[in-house]
Amino acid sequence: MLLEGKNAIVTGAGSGVGAASALRFAAEGARVVCADIRVEQAKETVARIEDAGGTGIAVACDVAREQEITDLIATAVDRLGRLDILFNNVGVPTPRLGAVLEDHSAEDFQRLVAVNVGSVFFGCKHAVRQFKRQTGGGVILNTGSVAGLVAWGGAVYAATKGAVHQLTRSVAIEGAPFGIRANALCPAGMPYTQFMATGGLGDDPESVQRAARSTAANHPLGQPITAEDCAEAAVFLVSDRAANITGVLLPVDGGYVAK
Numbered sequence: 660m661l662l663e664g665k666n667a668i669v670t671g672a673g674s675g676v677g678a679a680s681a682l683r684f685a686a687e688g689a690r691v692v693c694a695d696i697r698v699e700q701a702k703e704t705v706a707r708i709e710d711a712g713g714t715g716i717a718v719a720c721d722v723a724r725e726q727e728i729t730d731l732i733a734t735a736v737d738r739l740g741r742l743d744i745l746f747n748n749v750g751v752p753t754p755r756l757g758a759v760l761e762d763h764s765a766e767d768f769q770r771l772v773a774v775n776v777g778s779v780f781f782g783c784k785h786a787v788r789q790f791k792r793q794t795g796g797g798v799i800l801n802t803g804s805v806a807g808l809v810a811w812g813g814a815v816y817a818a819t820k821g822a823v824h825q826l827t828r829s830v831a832i833e834g835a836p837f838g839i840r841a842n843a844l845c846p847a848g849m850p851y852t853q854f855m856a857t858g859g860l861g862d863d864p865e866s867v868q869r870a871a872r873s874t875a876a877n878h879p880l881g882q883p884i885t886a887e888d889c890a891e892a893a894v895f896l897v898s899d900r901a902a903n904i905t906g907v908l909l910p911v912d913g914g915y916v917a918k
């Protein structure tokens with residue numbers, strides 16, 4: 660039980676990496692606040708946690724809004740007593756399939772920055788304040804992307820993930836004297852979550868299989884990345900086994916960025 664006695668918040672817990680991580684955190688003993696803008700999906704994750712004997716709380720939250728993040732952290736602390744782990748996992752894709760830089764409108768840019776960077780900024784800011792108020796610090800994990808490590812496509816999305824990576828490093832350095840760790844996961848293509856469908860690839864089985872074949876072909880290990888691959892790495896990074904690991908951008912990418 661790597662997370663026994665820990666209290667965690669996972670954002671985007673209604674789908675994909677967030678849902679898989681919430682389930683894994685709970686299986687390792689954490690009590691998990693499952694936050695999502697689509698609260699019905701977060702409630703489904705909580706039901707799965709409870710079916711497996713764990714403890715979860717579903718909270719409706721738009722992570723692009725600072726007040727909703729402060730309310731989310733306050734809810735976790737009120738209900739559970741303290742906060743040990745914040746996983747800032749929400750991210751939204753390039754708005755239209757194949758859009759290159761000059762295809763993005765000002766609204767596209769503002770939405771990507773507001774959701775992908777704003778959520779991590781607000782989450783880190785208010786988690787750090789909470790961690791400094793309590794004894795023993797705390798742990799932040801952010802979801803970045805291989806798109807923030809190499810030029811992979813989706814120029815504005817990639818820039819937002821580069822910003823997530825740099826925020827992670829800065830929080831790691833600023834937080835270290837206070838017992839606060841911060842790391843980022845950098846997944847490569849995950850065709851089985853809702854993300855690619857949201858980005859325009861479609862969610863019918865044939866489109867998903869096509870995306871799976873194409874991501875697998877790009878990864879030296881020959882497989883697409885799954886939400887469960889990310890959840891395994893997430894559990895380790897937020898656990899005390901990673902007590903001396905901070906400021907790391909960990910690719911979960913089947914070797915993609917090593918090529």
Ligand SMILES: NC(=O)c1ccc[n+]([C@@H]2O[C@H](COP(=O)([O-])OP(=O)(O)OC[C@H]3O[C@@H](n4cnc5c(N)ncnc54)[C@H](O)[C@@H]3O)[C@@H](O)[C@H]2O)c1
Nearest residue numbers: 671673674675676696721722749750804848849852853854
């Ligand atoms: N899927 C991929 O190929 C891929 C690759 C690299 C990185 N990522 C990153 O991984 C993370 C998780 O992606 P996923 O594939 O699990 O996505 P997903 O679309 O399956 O899940 C994202 C969840 O976030 C929620 N959400 C969206 N906007 C929100 C908001 N404003 N407030 C609160 N919740 C919100 C959605 O309702 C959904 O439940 C994201 O940060 C994404 O950028 C994904």
